[in-house]
Amino acid sequence: MIELQDVTYSYPESESPVVHNLSLKVREGEFLLVVGASGSGKSTLLRCLNGLVPHFHGGVLRGRIAVAGRDPVAEGPRGMSSVVGFVIQDPEGQFVVDSVEEELAFAMENHNVEQAIMRKRIEEVLDQLSIAHLRQRRVHTLSGGEKQRVAIASVLTLQPKVLVLDEPTSQLDPQAAEEVLTILQKLNADLGLTIVLAEHRLERVVQYADSMICLPGGGDAPIVGTPEEVLTQIDLVPPLVQVARRLKWQPLPLTIKAGRRFVPGVELQAPAPTPGTSRTMRHHGTPPVVRVSDLWFSYNGCEALRGVDLAVRKGEFVALMGRNGSGKTTLLRHLVGLLRPGRGMVELWGEDTSHRSTEEIAQRVGYVPQNPGSLLFADTLQQELQYTLRSHDLRGAKPELLLRSLNLEQYANVYPGDLSSGERQRAALAAILIAEPDLILLDEPTRGLDYRQKEILASFLSKQREEGKTILISTHDVELAARCADRVVILGEGQVVVDGPTRTVMSESMVFSTQINKLFRDNRFLTADDVLEAIAT
């Protein structure tokens, strides 16, 4: 179905090729997973398949590409559009018409498809993606997952033979991502559609893939093979695979179910954690940094918070978890004064904040919202930091130190818009933390980050905590919470459902638990590091 032979491509104004001598074969009906660090050429590879590279982006392409017997380089993206369906990362950025049904018709209109056939295909696609209930909706009223499903539907109306998706779930929360990935799996299994998917949430998708290609970047040869073969050779893998590789489990398990079979044969020695040693206990007696008492809030009649009580002490690292709409973001926004309590009180360092402006609160509280791009506006990262310092009337802070600890020092003079999503996330963090706030609030800090970027972020946050900062994050990412947080607070329907030390909460939960914990069902092992340490001793 897809064949690439010695493809080399470099973007215009760039000396080194992004893709170097790449050869690849994909059979009909195959599900190919493309992985690799950001900047390794994943997106470029995908765009080669429908001619966006080189037609849209310019540059020089050498080698031969054939998709369903056609040549994307000769036909260009428009010619290929009936063969290759292409979906991009940002669910917001691909709508032309604002009603779902007419958006679905857009591609067919371009191909001059008859009205009767359009009607028929739209009905089919609405059913295939289970979005028939959305047909009359305006696209801006849809959730992220729904938007992405509509985007997939809008390319399927041309009945392409290949569906190419560039990180379609990276901007989505886990539930929405699950929806999208399940649909893909269904399309692949039921219709035999060939799927090429770039994705960094390996743990969610790797079991569906028939084959996998890893682009290491930096001119190294790509690794191609079955998921098991590839996963044994690459660095950035889910915790399950990390542990399985270390324990030499064969064949490599890709799901918890497969991994559970190996667990009985494993003998691990580790001291049982005692609840008393949790960091939380050590801080009794000092006044809490954050105290939220009986907090209520509603957005136009819809109650988002219903009597939340929470106290966070100095030096604690607390993870707020819970499904979408459970009030995590609403709570964080209250802490920094972007929202005002409907009832109840928010105190910071023992002081009621109801009469403080956000700008005043921001002097001591650093809040990084979900979309880091909204913070950045200056021409260079350096100027960005200077701007925060000026806003806070701070002088003499050391931007270089902070940038170095965030692995950003080489970007000090780069336009923030040119950074990758992980770097941008850290740039936003830098822009907030340069003011040295005592309390750090992060909303979904790991959304869209790959394993490496997550690791950099996690170790940075741990270091901040050691320096005595108090940190509160809202996250869906159980692995991050398990690695960093002392305490987990689970919200549900605007109320605190569970509040306790990370280890206790996670080992007692099935949903808010890590892969490793699900694998061993043992509260001594939450992260791959826990297991690896136990093996070492």
Added chain:
Amino acid sequence: MTSRLGQALSATTLAAATVLGIWVVLSPFISVPGTMASSTSTPRAQSPFTFLVLLALCMLVIVANLETRRMDSKLVAVLGILVATNAVLRLVPGPAGFTAMLFLPILCGYAYGADFGFLLGALSFLVSAIVTGGLGPWLPYQMFSTGWMGMASACLPKLHRLGRLEVVPLALWGALLGLAFGVIMNLWFWPYVGDTGQSDMYWQPGTGTWETLGRYAAFYVTTSLWWDIGRAGGNLLLILLFGAPVLRLLRRFQRRFRFVTG
């Protein structure tokens, strides 16, 4: 060769549309020698209707002229999103009802060329009207004048040489257009309010014209002079303060994505 001819043709069409458009917009003030003879048998009540139709035709011609060329998808997407940005800027309340809707058409016309400037200006008001449900008889006037301003900004000489001072002439130009916009926008209902029903008063050359102008001046001062001064000043400030960074952004974007206009 052919493309140069095409551009010349397009420029001619635009010039003719501009002349007719301006004539239509200013016709209440242009003393028409022949009209006297026909006296009251050409009731002035028909003129606003004719104006509106002629103005709509001018716009149709300009759009049709642009449509003869195939726009690439980047151009269509960038235009669409800038139009949306501009329409959103209208929702941002400024001091004294000031809106920044001329800012982008002027700068984009200057940086990206006449076609771009025209469409950005004209469509911004259309989109804003569609979104807020505010279609009205003033729409052709708004679309024509803003579109024309975007187009005219492309005719400014390229001022790169001035370096940091580049924005100063642009800002003055913006202030001028801000005033002009107000003058034109009053004209959509001036034929109603300004019409006294006595044709000698309204159309007669000589003293009649002066009185018409005087009445328009009085009308202008009482209705919109202060808004227009505010708008002109706002444009001046906006371009002085943000002209440079926004132009930098537009040009950087054009380089980065090899984005082709005009």
Added chain:
Amino acid sequence: MYHTVTWTLWLLACIVPAMLTKNPLYLVVLLAAVMVVYRILGGTSPTFGSWRLFLRMGLVLIAFSMLFTSLTAHHGQTVLLTAPSLVIRVQGVTFLRLGGDITLETLVYGLANGLNLMAILLVFATFNALVNHHRLLRSIPAFMYQTGVVTSIAVTFVPQLASSLTDLREAQAIRGHRFRGLRDLLPLFAPLLSGGLEKAVQLAESMEARGFGEVAQSSDRRRELVQRTLIAVAMFALMAGAFIYGYYSSRQWVGVLITAAGLSLLLGNLLAMSRRVRRSHYRRELWLPRDSLVSACAIVSMAAIGVIWLLDTESLAFYPYPQFTFPPFNPLVGLALLSAVAPVLAAPQQRT
């Protein structure tokens, strides 16, 4: 409720007489009909606020028009009162006369003018409340499809950009930024623009990948030149026609002929351009019998008014000078205007 085309015809049937006549009686009939349509059919419209705004604007304009006309125009014989007057002369030429004798005629004429504006405004306001703007946008003619796509994209992105503007405002607040003046708007404006431009590139990719742009074979340069030439010629004909009509009243028919020639050349060319656009159009709107009914009504009404007006251009005019007389009323015109309530009569019965 009705097809977009039906509503557009209705708009034309209302707006043409509204712009042709200043007779207060006709205007009041039209206003009443339009208000009935709004009251009965548009009550649940989401653009309710917009209708109120148009109404308020109309009332203000009536008041302004009466005041302005009575103070600055000096005609009519029925003097109601004499106000202190102000005369501005520049080099002996009277530039402006304010006040003086306030006559009944000027007041009435101001009122007629105000009513006229009010009628135009409310016709539009009602149209706004009843038509689906998104469908209206979709019915753009084929030759303008590129402009149509631009507009459609813009309408799609407005809500998104508006909410990102809110995000940006908050993002700056949490960086300790206070909005003190115009200059502080840059951190709002720059990311809005750069974020938008980046979205545009993604959108363009997504559009190409769905086959956008392969519609007209305009790569044919010669055809493009022919089209441009024809448009230019048509434009000049329009201009020449308008000028001749305006300046040579003795040869107005020449102007009309030239204008008509230009117009037909333009329309023919547009038709040819539309034919060459190979792009289908997805339509879900149904044309029901009641659409035919209301459309027929609108067309008949337009035709009737047109014929009456062409037979005697004075029939729709209204002059209160030199002395106010009660405006004439032609029942046929009244009936034609009243037919604007057709959408209410043909509407399906609502179950209560």
